Amino acid sequence: MRDALGDVQSVLVLGGRSELALATVQALVARRTRRVVLAVRDVDAAATDVEQLRERGATVDAVEFDALDTRRHGAFVKRVWGEHGDFDLVLVAFGVLGDQERALHDAAHALEVVRANFTGAVSVLVPIAARMREQGHGTIAVLSSIAALRPRRANFVYGSSKAGLDAFANGLADELAGSGVHVMVVRPGFVHTRMTEGMDAAPFSTTPDVVAAQIVAGIAAQRTVVWAPPILRFVAPVLQLLPRAVWRRMPR
Amino acid sequence: MTAAFDERAELLHGWGRTAPTHATVWRPRTSDDVRARMGEFGMRGVVARGLGRSYGDAAQNAGGHVVLGTALDHVLELDLDKGTVTCEAGTSLDVLMRLLIPLGWFPTVIPGTRYVTVGGGIAADIHGKYREGSFADFVDRCTLVTPDGEVRTISAETDPSLFWATAGGMGLTGIVTDATLRLHHIETARITVDTERCVDVDDCMTRMLDGDSAYRYSVAWIDCLARGRHLGRSILERGNHTTVAELPAGSDAPLHYAPSRNIPAPPWAPTQLLNPLSVAAFNELWFRKAPRCERGAIHTIEGFFHPLDAILGWNRMYGARGFVQYQFVVPYGEEAVLRAVLEKLAAARTASFVAVLKRFESSNDGMLSFPMPGWTLAVDVSAARHGLAEMLDELDRMVVDVGGRVYLAKDSRVAPDLFTAMYPRLDEWRAVQASLDPHGRMQSDLARRLGITDRAPRAEPRKRTRRKHA
Ligand SMILES: Cc1cc2nc3c(=O)[nH]c(=O)nc-3n(C[C@H](O)[C@H](O)[C@H](O)COP(=O)(O)OP(=O)(O)OC[C@H]3O[C@@H](n4cnc5c(N)ncnc54)[C@H](O)[C@@H]3O)c2cc1C
Ligand SMILES: NC(=O)c1ccc[n+]([C@@H]2O[C@H](COP(=O)([O-])OP(=O)(O)OC[C@H]3O[C@@H](n4cnc5c(N)ncnc54)[C@H](OP(=O)(O)O)[C@@H]3O)[C@@H](O)[C@H]2O)c1
Numbered sequence: 001m002r003d004a005l006g007d008v009q010s011v012l013v014l015g016g017r018s019e020l021a022l023a024t025v026q027a028l029v030a031r032r033t034r035r036v037v038l039a040v041r042d043v044d045a046a047a048t049d050v051e052q053l054r055e056r057g058a059t060v061d062a063v064e065f066d067a068l069d070t071r072r073h074g075a076f077v078k079r080v081w082g083e084h085g086d087f088d089l090v091l092v093a094f095g096v097l098g099d100q101e102r103a104l105h106d107a108a109h110a111l112e113v114v115r116a117n118f119t120g121a122v123s124v125l126v127p128i129a130a131r132m133r134e135q136g137h138g139t140i141a142v143l144s145s146i147a148a149l150r151p152r153r154a155n156f157v158y159g160s161s162k163a164g165l166d167a168f169a170n171g172l173a174d175e176l177a178g179s180g181v182h183v184m185v186v187r188p189g190f191v192h193t194r195m196t197e198g199m200d201a202a203p204f205s206t207t208p209d210v211v212a213a214q215i216v217a218g219i220a221a222q223r224t225v226v227w228a229p230p231i232l233r234f235v236a237p238v239l240q241l242l243p244r245a246v247w248r249r250m251p252r
Numbered sequence: 253m254t255a256a257f258d259e260r261a262e263l264l265h266g267w268g269r270t271a272p273t274h275a276t277v278w279r280p281r282t283s284d285d286v287r288a289r290m291g292e293f294g295m296r297g298v299v300a301r302g303l304g305r306s307y308g309d310a311a312q313n314a315g316g317h318v319v320l321g322t323a324l325d326h327v328l329e330l331d332l333d334k335g336t337v338t339c340e341a342g343t344s345l346d347v348l349m350r351l352l353i354p355l356g357w358f359p360t361v362i363p364g365t366r367y368v369t370v371g372g373g374i375a376a377d378i379h380g381k382y383r384e385g386s387f388a389d390f391v392d393r394c395t396l397v398t399p400d401g402e403v404r405t406i407s408a409e410t411d412p413s414l415f416w417a418t419a420g421g422m423g424l425t426g427i428v429t430d431a432t433l434r435l436h437h438i439e440t441a442r443i444t445v446d447t448e449r450c451v452d453v454d455d456c457m458t459r460m461l462d463g464d465s466a467y468r469y470s471v472a473w474i475d476c477l478a479r480g481r482h483l484g485r486s487i488l489e490r491g492n493h494t495t496v497a498e499l500p501a502g503s504d505a506p507l508h509y510a511p512s513r514n515i516p517a518p519p520w521a522p523t524q525l526l527n528p529l530s531v532a533a534f535n536e537l538w539f540r541k542a543p544r545c546e547r548g549a550i551h552t553i554e555g556f557f558h559p560l561d562a563i564l565g566w567n568r569m570y571g572a573r574g575f576v577q578y579q580f581v582v583p584y585g586e587e588a589v590l591r592a593v594l595e596k597l598a599a600a601r602t603a604s605f606v607a608v609l610k611r612f613e614s615s616n617d618g619m620l621s622f623p624m625p626g627w628t629l630a631v632d633v634s635a636a637r638h639g640l641a642e643m644l645d646e647l648d649r650m651v652v653d654v655g656g657r658v659y660l661a662k663d664s665r666v667a668p669d670l671f672t673a674m675y676p677r678l679d680e681w682r683a684v685q686a687s688l689d690p691h692g693r694m695q696s697d698l699a700r701r702l703g704i705t706d707r708a709p710r711a712e713p714r715k716r717t718r719r720k721h722a
Contacts (some may be wrong), residue, residue: 004635181274
């Protein structure tokens with residue numbers, strides 16, 4: 001159960017090898033979290049992450065999960081809840097950036113980005129929301145992105161998929177208000193992780209630890225939207241006001 | 253099938269207004285209703301709730317059922333010769349006191365608010381300013397509806413293990429539907445109070461140890477913001493029931509008792525009011541206002557026991573994030589820990605108005621009862637305070653290291669492994685609970701959070717027998 005000061009005891013991570021998610025889980029395990037389930041595409045590849053968390057005193061399991069395999073999401077959710085019980089926190093962290101250039105002439109690739117980031121998330125969030133409502137408590141934290149607010153020319157396939165996810169999560173938050181379930185939309189800016197490796201850092205770039213700390217604090221305060229770093233909360237509205245002609249010419 | 257029941261879905265939280273969860277709240281009208289339905293709750297189980305005055309998550313059950321007992325509030329029998337009252341478990345101490353005091357009887361143990369139910373009093377085995385026993389010590393018998401729906405009359409004599417698992421058992425052995433309480437005879441509705449200012453915590457503890465025996469009730473209010481040589485400066489209030497002979501000549505109606513219905517806290521919820529500076533100013537004023545030494549002042553019962561009850565909903569003053577009350581006990585001989593805790597609280601400027609220091613002279617057989625011979629301190633802190641979780645964890649370790657414990661009725665955040673260390677009779681309690689509730693029907697957020705009813709290591713899938721449900 002989440003306690004009075006916001007510490008959670010059990011966590012399910014979708015996209016369990018995400019660097020942002022793992023930084024968050026590390027921070028949680030350093031507090032009260034003792035039960036972690038990492039849902040990953042490749043269970044073997046997650047072995048070291050599992051081991052590291054176990055060393056810190058948590059019971060950790062890795063289970064197979066593919067966001068693209070929407071047909072199996074219902075059964076997946078049923079099985080995870082059946083085997084592991086309630087979750088105080090579900091962290092939806094999977095996502096792909098995709099290759100914007102390629103997406104512009106390869107529709108299949110563009111679709112894959114959308115299917116992973118948006119359709120896949122919707123597909124798994126529906127049964128998860130039902131479970132959370134049944135258990136009557138918990139937080140669903142969804143990793144959106146600042147790119148969801150105003151998709152840029154340089155990555156609007158990704159941006160539009162996150163915009164869909166962001167809108168869905170916001171609606172879900174309202175739908176679940178009063179049910180004991182808290183939905184939190186996390187909007188990081190540029191974070192140095194595998195996903196952004198080799199890219200030029202955008203202004204206000206940050207690290208996974210900063211995002212993790214924001215997520216942890218957001219759960220405690222039951223925030224509905226979390227920006228990381230927090231300054232983006234003030235930057236984002238400015239970006240939205242930029243004239244279209246200027247916006248179009250933004251680098252990258 | 254559910255249509256027949258007066259129930260609805262609700263978000264519930266404790267007095268601290270933290271960690272709300274969603275449950276189906278059922279309000280039975282008679283204890284027969286409780287018995288009839290008890291074995292029929294679903295996989296997520298059931299727990300009773302009284303007036304919701306426990307601070308944390310004891311009277312919540314996320315996703316399951318919560319039985320709100322407050323409609324079971326009939327006084328069933330009054331024996332004015334023996335001084336006992338039998339009432340339904342949802343009866344509040346407020347109602348009992350309004351009934352009993354004018355008749356010359358007083359509940360032996362009353363907590364810092366009279367808005368608690370008898371059921372909640374038993375489940376938490378509550379204590380008060382009376383040092384020589386807690387609530388369950390004055391419960392002659394009670395009726396328990398067990399998780400299987402069996403009705404049992406239990407007492408410390410006839411079923412010691414069931415009785416002492418229920419007293420202090422935080423509602424996890426079943427639902428208490430009525431109880432017989434042993435009362436204390438009084439001549440007037442007044443308390444004769446001596447008040448002293450103590451310069452620091454050592455002064456306070458010395459005075460308590462030296463002088464408490466002359467008083468039935470004793471409590472010290474500590475200014476938690478005072479530091480250095482003022483650490484633990486406090487006001488010690490001790491009293492006895494006033495006798496008729498002590499009343500000023502010409503006093504009529506010595507047993508008149510009619511505390512005013514309370515007034516709401518200011519709606520502007522002045523959260524800013526509760527910052528260290530304003531609290532320090534308040535505490536300074538409050539400390540200076542108290543008489544340096546006053547003897548034999550005659551107070552009303554509500555003025556002495558329940559000053560906070562005059563303000564309805566004062567718990568909202570802490571704002572949206574709510575607050576925690578940290579209450580622990582350490583055995584005699586471990587005064588250094590009490591001092592160290594006060595130092596940490598003072599250094600952290602925790603912005604609590606005052607902390608309450610009391611003493612226990614004994615413990616009872618309650619397996620999860622809180623009281624033990626020693627010092628108990630209770631302090632309120634805003635849950636939004638940065639670093640609070642880590643600080644309280646540190647205090648927990650200091651407390652557990654010397655064999656102390658935190659109080660489950662107030663708790664909302666202790667670490668499960670420390671809880672286990674704090675309650676050495678937990679295994680014994682678990683054995684009784686497990687035999688009573690083999691299907692795991694009794695569940696609460698508190699129980700889940702601390703693993704109170706855990707039998708095997710966790711993570712094991714919870715396969716519960718499904719009852720026929722149309
Ligand atoms: C201002 C204030 C001052 C306080 N001062 C003191 C004090 O001085 N000393 C002290 O000991 N406590 C004190 N308390 C705490 C309070 O006395 C306990 O938390 C008490 O249990 C609350 O009773 P309730 O009826 O509100 O029960 P709830 O808070 O509704 O429930 C508390 C527990 O009792 C169980 N329960 C309730 N009814 C039943 C039933 N019929 N059968 C079985 N289980 C049941 C619940 O499941 C839960 O575990 C104080 C609280 C406040 C708000
Ligand atoms: N880094 C940033 O700058 C940034 C900024 C804003 C938002 N975000 C968002 O934050 C989240 C985490 O990103 P990150 O930075 O931690 O990147 P990351 O380390 O690359 O994590 C992304 C994770 O998603 C998983 N994944 C991808 N497709 C999947 C699928 N079909 N099924 C299941 N899992 C899949 C990946 O699994 P594998 O390990 O198997 O590849 C990977 O572990 C993402 O949603 C991302 O969009 C990141």
